[in-house]
Amino acid sequence: MHKRWAVGLILISILTTACGGAASVDEYKAAFVYVGPTDDGGWSQAHDVGRQYLVEQTGIQTEYTALVPEDATEFRTVAEAYIEQGYNIIFGTTFGYIDAMAEMAEEYPDVIFLHCSGYLNNDTNFANYFGKMYQPRYLSGLAAGAMTDSNKIGYVAAFPIPEVIRGINAFAAGVNEVNPEATVEVVWTFTWFGPEAETQAANALLEKGADVLAQHQDSTATGLAAEAAGAKWISYNTAYGQNSAPEAFVTAPVWDWGPYYVNIVEQIIDGTFTTESYWGGMETGLVSLYDLSSDVPSDTATLIAEKTEAIIDGSLEVEIVEEEFISNVIGTVNP
Amino acid sequence: MNKYLISKKIVINDLSTFYSFLIGLSIGITIGSIILLVQGQNPIEVFSLMLRLSVGSIKSLSSSLNKATPLILAGLGISIINSVKLWNIGAEGQIFMGGIALNFIYISYQIPNSKLSIILLLLTAFVGGSICILLPALAKVLFGVNEIITTLLFNYIIIGFTVYLVNGPWKDPNSLNFPAATYVGKEVYLPTVFGRLSYGFIICILCTAGVHYLKEKSVFGYELRISGGSALTAIYAGINAKQKAFIALLIGGGLAGLAGGIELLSQTHRVSTGLSQGFGYTAIIVAAITGMRPLGIFLVGSLFGALTIGGTVIQTMGVSSYIADVIQATTLFGALISQFFFTYKIKEVTNDV
Numbered sequence: 001m002h003k004r005w006a007v008g009l010i011l012i013s014i015l016t017t018a019c020g021g022a023a024s025v026d027e028y029k030a031a032f033v034y035v036g037p038t039d040d041g042g043w044s045q046a047h048d049v050g051r052q053y054l055v056e057q058t059g060i061q062t063e064y065t066a067l068v069p070e071d072a073t074e075f076r077t078v079a080e081a082y083i084e085q086g087y088n089i090i091f092g093t094t095f096g097y098i099d100a101m102a103e104m105a106e107e108y109p110d111v112i113f114l115h116c117s118g119y120l121n122n123d124t125n126f127a128n129y130f131g132k133m134y135q136p137r138y139l140s141g142l143a144a145g146a147m148t149d150s151n152k153i154g155y156v157a158a159f160p161i162p163e164v165i166r167g168i169n170a171f172a173a174g175v176n177e178v179n180p181e182a183t184v185e186v187v188w189t190f191t192w193f194g195p196e197a198e199t200q201a202a203n204a205l206l207e208k209g210a211d212v213l214a215q216h217q218d219s220t221a222t223g224l225a226a227e228a229a230g231a232k233w234i235s236y237n238t239a240y241g242q243n244s245a246p247e248a249f250v251t252a253p254v255w256d257w258g259p260y261y262v263n264i265v266e267q268i269i270d271g272t273f274t275t276e277s278y279w280g281g282m283e284t285g286l287v288s289l290y291d292l293s294s295d296v297p298s299d300t301a302t303l304i305a306e307k308t309e310a311i312i313d314g315s316l317e318v319e320i321v322e323e324e325f326i327s328n329v330i331g332t333v334n335p
Numbered sequence: 336m337n338k339y340l341i342s343k344k345i346v347i348n349d350l351s352t353f354y355s356f357l358i359g360l361s362i363g364i365t366i367g368s369i370i371l372l373v374q375g376q377n378p379i380e381v382f383s384l385m386l387r388l389s390v391g392s393i394k395s396l397s398s399s400l401n402k403a404t405p406l407i408l409a410g411l412g413i414s415i416i417n418s419v420k421l422w423n424i425g426a427e428g429q430i431f432m433g434g435i436a437l438n439f440i441y442i443s444y445q446i447p448n449s450k451l452s453i454i455l456l457l458l459t460a461f462v463g464g465s466i467c468i469l470l471p472a473l474a475k476v477l478f479g480v481n482e483i484i485t486t487l488l489f490n491y492i493i494i495g496f497t498v499y500l501v502n503g504p505w506k507d508p509n510s511l512n513f514p515a516a517t518y519v520g521k522e523v524y525l526p527t528v529f530g531r532l533s534y535g536f537i538i539c540i541l542c543t544a545g546v547h548y549l550k551e552k553s554v555f556g557y558e559l560r561i562s563g564g565s566a567l568t569a570i571y572a573g574i575n576a577k578q579k580a581f582i583a584l585l586i587g588g589g590l591a592g593l594a595g596g597i598e599l600l601s602q603t604h605r606v607s608t609g610l611s612q613g614f615g616y617t618a619i620i621v622a623a624i625t626g627m628r629p630l631g632i633f634l635v636g637s638l639f640g641a642l643t644i645g646g647t648v649i650q651t652m653g654v655s656s657y658i659a660d661v662i663q664a665t666t667l668f669g670a671l672i673s674q675f676f677f678t679y680k681i682k683e684v685t686n687d688v
Contacts, residue, residue, distance in 0.1 A: 161511050
């Protein structure tokens, strides 16, 4: 009896694979795990906007969990709950999930793990993706250098990891190009999303005389501090901050994850997915500089427009420096 | 005129704390269901997933019990200290200190990677927790400084110290500047009993039995109660009350330190600021709602572990993390309220009282 069943099952599976061809979107469910809340006005919200775009474009079923700490057991609990419910694509969108995702990818070979901002992947079901955010950061540095009167620019930054350091250096290179007198001072907060710590850092920089603030943080706290002090603010991640700090807001290097998410999910469905690292630049639209506010001098705006085109057509390469700070940055990469 | 008198019941059922937690849980589920319905979600679906993924399989049950382990151990520590009528608010810091002491010994003395080392390392964690409470304990017995304030303040010191270590001397060179210490060797990971259940939970069972015996059956426990009760009685009975309080504080801190050691060797495998997810604070709640009874702490701590996992997994169904928190909080609130009715009785009294 058992043998007959087994033969039947094999026949059925052969038939289904034979008739299958390209898989359909119904066979996939995608789960997103975020470190911050989806209304942070920044990093996690940018990913969630991308998720919604993915749903609109492909019709795939998605779900998300917000505020999952960068801790292996927490990520595992959430990811396993999704796998249990039949989710087979897991997006983890913060650096600290890296070890848990690498381990789980081995444990669950049928689930595809996609990790944003990490450096690990495997040959089958674990890939990493990111964008060249340092490109628009360089452009925003041009704006910041032109906007400062005190020649002191403050930079509220999360962790001294390569991603953040190369962003600061690219920004400072932009500042230096239009204003060699100006310095960029960095304060580390050691949190991606920590409005209190971000506010403290921003206020410390303002008290030291900074009149333009930039940030590598997930919330808009720096903008609110700048707004209260009458300073200017280069936001990050999304442009939602212009509503909460309309006077301070100058521009923002922003993410547009939607097209990437659609692309990668379509690749998974039609079987062309590979675990190659993805690192999209401004030419892909994944990263860009948001519209400049009207306060930016028109010659600076023209310069930024020219440089934008140069980066997109490949004639300008923004330098990557992530071992140490360049000379006009005040601070340390080993706090 | 009717007056009401609230008095403590003389006999308290040992299981009453457990029942009250169950009542609290049903209150939490009821209120949670209403919120979920308003949000347009099906409460039956949500809660059945919660049940399935927190206790419904060996894997999930063992995850829940692993989560419960630090809560129970730190709770037992708080309970021992409370038998001399003192409060330990510093379990969070002691958990970190347990992990720090363990890692210090591990990296400084190149401990061989063997099963015996695990026992040595866990003892180190215990000692770390005791060291962490040493100053508050000395300040208490020598100068009468309020231990609630000192143990609480030590949390900030120790967590600051952890941040320093993982950003400075202990920072893992392979972590690309991400603040966390280097992983310990796989050989000193705590082994598992079955599923994911770490031997830490077995240690937890042993400690529960030990603390229960110590508090309820031993002469030492009796002396602790006398010491915490009345200074005069203690003198009369020839008990050195300060010495007993000092020992109770060190054991209590040590148990929280042990929780940190187990968490490190079984879950996080390294020192980072994520070593404790507020376990030391949650343990205070667990100890308080069980009236400091060791068996109650074990039962309620276990349920709490499941509730924590459950609160996380329901978010995967689109329940917002805020609502998951509300459900957890209403459960606690319900448990505290119902605990009141198990512990106290309300009596109507007539005028002649």
